[in-house]
Amino acid sequence: MARVIIDDRWLKDSADGTPPSTAAARALASARDPFKAKVPEKWRSSRYGVGKRWRVRWLVIDDEGVRRQKSKMFDLLTDAEEFAAALEDDVRRGRYIDPDGGDKLFSKVAESWEETKIDVKDSTLLRYKRELRVYILPMWGKKMLREITRGDLQRWVKGLAVGNYPAKLPGKRQPKPLAARTIRNIVKVVMAGILDHAVENKWILDNPARAVKVPKAFVKDDDMVFLAIKEVEALANAAASVGRDVDGLLVRFQAAVGTRINEALALQVQDLNLKKGTARIRRTWTRNLDGKMELGTPKNGEARTVAIPDFLIPLLEQQIAGCAKDDYVFRAPRGGAIDDGNWRTRVWTKAIKALGMEDEGVTIHSLRHTYASIAIANGADVKTLQKQLGHATATMTLDTYAALWPDRLDNVAHAVSQAWESHKTKAKDKTEVKKDPKEYEQAA
Structure with missing residues (x-):
């Protein structure tokens, strides 16, 4: 940013280049009515x-990289000089804020922020847009940036938690x-992201949303459903009964491998290495x-390689027999990809109802939770489970499934005690080494 300039809008140099005299400037400064001053x-300028x-x-x-002039008007020279000095100091210290930035409408800033989201998936951007449209804009869209305070944001968060908030619901x-978790996404990801964008563009000094407290998202056992293996088998059989054999295989695959449903549905034959018992999750x-x-x-x-249990290998070999390498492993009746939405309606919901489990909170994602519970119960460590x-x-894995790891404090204490005792025994053996024969002679 260039240097700050103070202009006198009332006085100008004469036609021959002579600047206003000190007497004329003094007369103008002391006059209550500028038109009665002896100038x-x-x-006198055209704006005198x-x-x-x-x-x-x-x-x-500006945002497009174009240099634009900004200005601010003052009645008194002292006020103008004070503002200019503060502005120059902010520039030197990297704290410059557009004096008019706070007057920007939040809705316009949100539009500008959306345009920067070129590094996220379309599905993620769709979620951002929905949370913005449904929960954020009804509350903040018509407010100017300077009107958004930490206190107001904190009260809004409380409203989101108790169901007292403006919203554009269908x-x-x-x-x-x-x-x-929903509140955290709305406030700390979308709302705070938009205000971060305003800070980056020097429209506001800091982001009030970053200091706002949101409810802590606890993952409880009763928030997730874990199925027993016999329940998974019953679901798989029910899915095959209302649909096809491949539907039962998909249920077993989800519960025994732990992939997300749309990762499994994107698997192609070439992604499987059944000799090694692995699958490459790349899409x-x-x-x-x-x-x-x-x-x-x-x-x-990031792509990853997951392990496939032995009992699934022959089932998968039968499923992909005679298929091309770019065929989907789990295929629709006509050979294309399975749409997860259609599959939920056509197979999953019917299988759940057939077993009388519709009121038990069982979702397709419960199969992934079930895999995690089985793996942990059989000795899987955090890093292995994270990769699978x-x-x-690994923190995300722990935050989600920490309660499933068995309490082994007694085992750890016993192991540490054994290590300590072993060290003490070795140290004692070293101090009891027989004395040198010459020492015995001297003692006699």
């Missing part, structure tokens, strides 16, 4: 006596208390901005 006409006298101006680079649905089905399904990278953006499930971090 010769040659030094109209509006505020002093203008502070400076250059900024049909005649009314607002209801939102889950802690997943996701929805684009038009709401249509398309293939993309897995959730955390495709979590971004």
